[in-house]
Amino acid sequence: MQQKRVTLEEIAQAAGVSRATVSLVVRKSPLVAGHTRERVEQIMAQMDYVRDIGAARLRNRSSQTIGVIVPNLVNSFFTEFLSGVEEVMARDDRVVLLANSHDDPRRQDEILQRFRGHGVDGVILCPAVGTGPELPGRIAGWGMPLVQALREVGPPTDFAGADYITAVGLAMRHLVEQGHRRVAFLSVSARTSAREERLTGYARALAETGVEDAGIVEADLTWEGAAQSAAQILALHTRPDAVLCFNDVLAAGLMAGLRRAGCEPGRDLAVVGLDDLPLAELTYPPLTSVAMDAPGIGRKAARLLARRLADDAAPPERDIVVPRLVVRDSSPQKV
Incomplete structure (x- = not known):
């Protein structure tokens, strides 16, 4: 009973x-x-x-819920991001519904339809690979406030993210200061705005520093995919003395693969990641990375959505986290 x-x-x-x-x-x-x-x-x-949340919903004509869609949960960046979203939304007594699109736009659409059915007040979306530029317009047509985060498609909407062009520049200048002159870039294969921004930063940093481009290698965003990329890195025509990685997941996987191949990360080949997740301190050697403050981006996305819920006619805003280099043992001075 x-x-x-x-x-x-x-x-x-x-x-x-x-x-x-x-x-x-x-x-x-x-x-x-x-x-x-x-x-x-x-x-x-x-x-x-x-x-009694149900009674509050009736009084406020609000579901007191918002939806968050991320492309994967392999990367703990997204769990850190979610913690920032929840921190802000809890102040407004809103419940956060999390969904994983698995980087599949069809699954993403299904999730959005379920969110509509649940009457969420708004959505924070990191668009899946292959998301069409028309999606923000479709969502606007439903009357559902939208904030894009970390990746973006379509015409401008509210957006929260990180300055990856500056981040790559910080990493590259650090490698130059450490005496490295041949740098490779380990990228994900998925075509997204986040990937393009990092590659833009890489090209710009090469031009500004005069470092030799040892090549770009692509890997799946999995531990094993990153580990397997070590063989390709070591087989590059121009043998790199340092590798800049798309994120910390790829960097950690790469270091494991390098060790399997008899190449000692940090000693034989410098490795730098992007994001500075907690795992960066747990790798061997500890990983030099550029901090993006995932919880901070989550808080920014949540604040933008709260602003949009309060004023749906406000012009779109962008709120970008400034990156910060965190130096550890994976990128020592070149001997």
Whole structure:
């Protein structure tokens, strides 16, 4: 038998305060004194109070949910990104629904339709590979606020991301300062705006530094795909003395593959990643990487969506994280 919900009136009576005060505590209002808030929250915990979100939805004509679609969960960047989104949305008492498109535009469309069915208030989307430029217009036609993150397609929408052109430049200048003169780039094979921005940064950095381009190798975004790319890197016509990687997942996989091939990362070949995920400190050797602040990008995307929900006529905005180089042992001074 379903247990009867505890009401605000019952909490108020037990705590010796008004129903309005309890309501303010539930909505995390700063208008409640600290000692009163603690007392009410203690009573709520003792009585196992759960807020009736359904009633709040009816009052606000809002589902109090937003959807987030990411292309994969192999890369922990997206879990870090999600933590930033949830941090911001929790302040508005919104629930975040996460879905993985597996970089498949058809699956992405199915998810979007399910989100429509659930009546989400808006969507944060990292477009799947092959997403057509018409998708943002379709979503706008549904009356569903959209923020694109990390990748983008179509006409301008609200967007949160990182400056990968600057990031690649930081990595390349670091390698030059360490004495490296022949650099290869390990890229994902998937054609996205994020890939193109990194390659643009790579070409620009080569021109600015005079470093020799040892070649571009592509790999699947998997640990084994990155490990297998080591053989291609080592077989390049111009033998690189350093490799700049699309992200930390590829960098970590590459270092494992290099070691299998008898090449010691850091000593025989410098390796630099992009993103600076927690795993960068756990690789051997610890990975030099350019920090992109995944949670920060998530927070920026969430704030843009909250702004869009408050004013659907506002002009599109872009909010870009400034990258930061984090030097570790995988890119020592060349002897």
